[in-house]
Amino acid sequence: MSRYVIEISNLTVSIKGKEILKKVDLEVPYNSIYVIMGPSGSGKSTLLRVINRLIELIPDARVQGIVKVFNIDVFDMDPYELRRHVVMVSQEPNPFPHLNIFDNVALPARLNGVVKSKNDLHELVRWALEKVMLWDEVKDRLKAYPHTLSGGQRQRLCLARALAIKPKVLLLDEPTANIDPENTLKIEESLKSLKDELTIVMVTHMPHQAARIADYVAFIYGGSVVEKGVAREVFMRPRNEVTNRFLRGAI
């Protein structure tokens, strides 16, 4: 068996004829936090959307190269099956406005048939909300609607919703870009505690955040991987001048 949960080789993606990613190679080891960093517009989000095949929702997107998850080519997998194992949380908090807090977290589990009884469902929702440190804040108002939550709480709710599917891989697209430092720290804490159970691939444009939580990092610039490796080494001794400038905040 491969050491890697995700293996990407020679991936090129173009949207409407414009190359967004160029010959990307990337290997994500099991049970790690892999952070893909780079300035806005460098193709990070597109890369995530290839892994779970959400790229197919974008018209005129062309994908070349091989993307393997659990050693299987994602384009040979059933996309719905794939997305239940490789779940994504978007940049903008998007809890379903017509469902209350409990139902938002319970929805994917209900769809998947992960749980059998009402009790199990309640346990699952509680587990997911505890994992994102939201349980204590909402346990008395599980029937309230998401618009009553703050932006940061809403994003943690989305994270809980993703966890309730019990995924093997969690893709995070700048999950803390729009929220306050306190909620950011809470999310980062949750992610660290989740490492034993799943593999996390996170995209960010903030090198500080990568430095705080990453086991491995890749730096993407202009659609190509400039540098990648064990986080500590990349941060201590970046081999590439562009990486160095990004880490110093000069890009």
Add this chain to the structure above:
Amino acid sequence: MFFKSKPDKILFISLLPFSLTSLALIVYIALTLGWEAREAFLRFGVKLFTENVWRVSEIPEYESYGLLSPLVGSIYVSITSVLIALPLSISLAFTSAEFLPKNLSKIVSHLTDVMGGVPTVIYGLWGSLFLAPVLRDVFMIPLNRYLWFIPLFSCTPLTGHSILTASVVLAVASVPYMTSLVREGLAMIPFKYKEALYSIGAMRYEYFKVLTGMLKPYIVAATLLGFSRVLGETTIVALTIGNSLKISLCVFEPGSTIPSLIANQFESAGLYKYALPTLFAGSLVLLLICLTLTYVGIQITYKWRESML
């Protein structure tokens, strides 16, 4: 005033009369209807809407009118036709917006839009001459024979021109309108929710289920708007409903609606003192119901749109 530049002010002032005219017109129409209907209201009072008679006479004292049957008929026909049109419209909107490949979806939505431009008299003629006998032979006669114990199907004779026929044709005619309403609603759901559904592994039917849940208030609004539209439709109903003043639960029975009554009676109503005011009273009620439904429908749509942000 609140304009800094002169051209802005001039533009506003020159637009003012036109915009006010359109707004004033509807109030003016309502007032005229009320004025023209006053004699009927004074003579019959509430009975105008609680009794079911249409007795004309050269002698005004013998005249007697009550609009209960067309009123009930209007509501009955509208409800039935909306019930038929709604599932068709939701399915069509979803299929064309979410399931069909892009090119095909465009063709389907153009087709439905064009269908909306078909003159209603064509639907009416088709319903009266073609659909009514077909419905009678393949639908009404068998249902009446085997399910006669259900009041909905229990009446005879079966002529084909009936509440059901009118409802079906109205439904066909309003599918394009309601489909475009539902499609608009779907398009207004921000992409982030659609992406969220796919990124948690929702399949197409689950996607359909959740989006329908999200659309629920909007669908209620679309129903009200469709209802108010169908309520005012005249030609189709006049040609297919059979024009009788009976009140019956049976959908195979001929009936009438306020617009169909007006269309049928208008010409002769001028001959009698109270007939014309009665028709005006009916149209005033129709106007008020339609305005209310449309207002409520639009309000729900606005509220819903805010909740989606």
